[in-house]
Amino acid sequence: MESSPNHSAAPKVRAKSSTSDRLLDLRSSLSVVNAPLENGDSKPRSSRKMGSESKLSPKIVVGEAGYVLEDVPHLMDYIPDLPTYPNPLQDNPAYSVVKQYFVNKDDTVAQKIVVQKSSPRGTHFRRAGPRQRVYFESDEVRACIVTCGGLCPGLNTVIREIVCGLCHMYGITKILGIEGGYRGFYARNTITLTPKNVNDIHKRGGTILGTSRGGQDTSKIVDSIEDRGINQVYIIGGDGTQKGASVIFEEIQRRGLKVAVVGIPKTIDNDIAVIDKSFGFDTAVEEAQRAINAAHVEAQSFENGIGVVKLMGRYSGFIAMYATLASRDVDCCLIPESPFYLEGEGGLFEYIEKRLKENGHMVIVVAEGAGQELIAESMRSIDHKDASGNKLLLDVGLWLSQKIKDHFAKLQKMTINLKYIDPTYMIRAIPSNASDNVYCTLLAHSAIHGAMAGYTGFTVGPVNGRHAYIPLYRITEAQNKVVITDRMWARLLSSTNQPSFLSTKDIEDSKKEIEPPTQLLNGENLKS
Numbered sequence: 001m002e003s004s005p006n007h008s009a010a011p012k013v014r015a016k017s018s019t020s021d022r023l024l025d026l027r028s029s030l031s032v033v034n035a036p037l038e039n040g041d042s043k044p045r046s047s048r049k050m051g052s053e054s055k056l057s058p059k060i061v062v063g064e065a066g067y068v069l070e071d072v073p074h075l076m077d078y079i080p081d082l083p084t085y086p087n088p089l090q091d092n093p094a095y096s097v098v099k100q101y102f103v104n105k106d107d108t109v110a111q112k113i114v115v116q117k118s119s120p121r122g123t124h125f126r127r128a129g130p131r132q133r134v135y136f137e138s139d140e141v142r143a144c145i146v147t148c149g150g151l152c153p154g155l156n157t158v159i160r161e162i163v164c165g166l167c168h169m170y171g172i173t174k175i176l177g178i179e180g181g182y183r184g185f186y187a188r189n190t191i192t193l194t195p196k197n198v199n200d201i202h203k204r205g206g207t208i209l210g211t212s213r214g215g216q217d218t219s220k221i222v223d224s225i226e227d228r229g230i231n232q233v234y235i236i237g238g239d240g241t242q243k244g245a246s247v248i249f250e251e252i253q254r255r256g257l258k259v260a261v262v263g264i265p266k267t268i269d270n271d272i273a274v275i276d277k278s279f280g281f282d283t284a285v286e287e288a289q290r291a292i293n294a295a296h297v298e299a300q301s302f303e304n305g306i307g308v309v310k311l312m313g314r315y316s317g318f319i320a321m322y323a324t325l326a327s328r329d330v331d332c333c334l335i336p337e338s339p340f341y342l343e344g345e346g347g348l349f350e351y352i353e354k355r356l357k358e359n360g361h362m363v364i365v366v367a368e369g370a371g372q373e374l375i376a377e378s379m380r381s382i383d384h385k386d387a388s389g390n391k392l393l394l395d396v397g398l399w400l401s402q403k404i405k406d407h408f409a410k411l412q413k414m415t416i417n418l419k420y421i422d423p424t425y426m427i428r429a430i431p432s433n434a435s436d437n438v439y440c441t442l443l444a445h446s447a448i449h450g451a452m453a454g455y456t457g458f459t460v461g462p463v464n465g466r467h468a469y470i471p472l473y474r475i476t477e478a479q480n481k482v483v484i485t486d487r488m489w490a491r492l493l494s495s496t497n498q499p500s501f502l503s504t505k506d507i508e509d510s511k512k513e514i515e516p517p518t519q520l521l522n523g524e525n526l527k528s
């Protein structure tokens, strides 16, 4: 791929005024309010939860019967009188067959869909999709794409689909790839992206742009955006990346630039709040089956065989839980959300002995973030962090395997054969499967339509099956976690027959923990 020069002479549009005077285009029965207060606290939600990192106020619109729209920012919020243009899609032969192609500007997606007769209508997000009028002319757009954080199957598909979507739907051809994550904005050259040179990349794992963790200089990033004349920034990454996107958006807004900032949430762990599922997760669950199958074959072939498989999931055990449920060969699944213990009645060792006596072999799946307190107790651990400030984990798979071996060696009544498989990076590095590929296409298209419609400082994703534009703070303020008092975890316990490792008091306590603090946070997917 060619390298393009670092500077271009694209025009910059600056705000004439920075007042937030854009009237929301919703029904007149709706009213715009400041962020609702939580538990009597007088501070707006985003500024309190995100600490000093974000000064953005939520854009809340309230309607009848408890209807709340958590809206996303728009360029017109700080650049009044921007011209609009007819959406070029209306002349696109491929899309002309669609009966009602443009979404109604008032369409919103409900966060909570299980309701009772007297329930308030609750929180909604703006529906994603193409609008009749757009805020950019195709010739004017200079887009860029950056990938940050860890790898995830589907990164290349999202890149491909943004490039092809911009070009084929909107006739946009000036698209740059930023290399090596956030710092690449100012520390590296750019890559010119065209439908031709991204054509096959979805068949490859990783990201053709490269990625990184660790600190970046927001001012320098925005300088680079200005200098290169970029006016649409597509940022693909996890919670850390979306926090970075939020700060970049604020700086762009402060400078009054006509630049749309769009986050596309990525995490193989599926721990992003609000959205139904993150891309790459399906692929990871599917690929994990190969490791579990191998562990099962090994375990089955030896007397008292034990297969231990470690899967990714730093703070949440979704991959482990779904891979276990899908496999049916797993006898025990350990995740960060469900503390476990080794010794004594109801402990893991007792269960392993029982299972080996009953079945002659067993398979254990352990999420990498599980049992970290236990390991820290038994080893003198130091609190190490990576360049982005994420806690570096101790290897639970190795630790657990050794503990099991030591236990049975000490017991002397049973000889075990334990095989430990760590497929974590092999899973993360593969290309996305068919279903994730389609999902990545929808994410990319939603992102493009949102930017073209002038929305900014937002992220995209399906909420109850409908793609929506979600304020960045909703993605960064809480992580999605497996709720161990939920039916899905009960299904898992029932399928493996493993002990819950919980006392009645633990169960009561965890039920209290997930009680949503306010109506506003009462989302089906928010499990913080």
Ligand SMILES: Nc1ncnc2c1ncn2[C@@H]1O[C@H](COP(=O)(O)OP(=O)(O)OP(=O)(O)O)[C@@H](O)[C@H]1O
Binding pocket: 053, 148, 149, 150, 151, 181, 182, 183, 212, 213, 214, 215, 216, 237, 238, 239, 240, 241, 242, 243, 244, 245, 247, 266, 267, 268, 387, 388, 390
């Ligand atoms: N609070 C923050 N404010 C601004 N930038 C941040 C913040 N947290 C992380 N970042 C930046 O975002 C980028 C990616 O962050 P991080 O390494 O945490 O990965 P991530 O996006 O959370 O993805 P993963 O799912 O792999 O953890 C890094 O360049 C990091 O500096």
Ligand SMILES: O=P(O)(O)OC[C@H]1O[C@](O)(CO)[C@@H](O)[C@@H]1O
Binding pocket: 149, 150, 151, 238, 267, 268, 269, 312, 313, 314, 368, 386, 428
């Ligand atoms: O080795 P790295 O790049 O720090 O990434 C490991 C982490 O990244 C993740 O895959 C999230 O992207 C976690 O599951 C894992 O703990």
Ligand SMILES: [Mg+2]
Binding pocket: 149, 238, 239, 240, 390
């Ligand atoms: Mg993260």
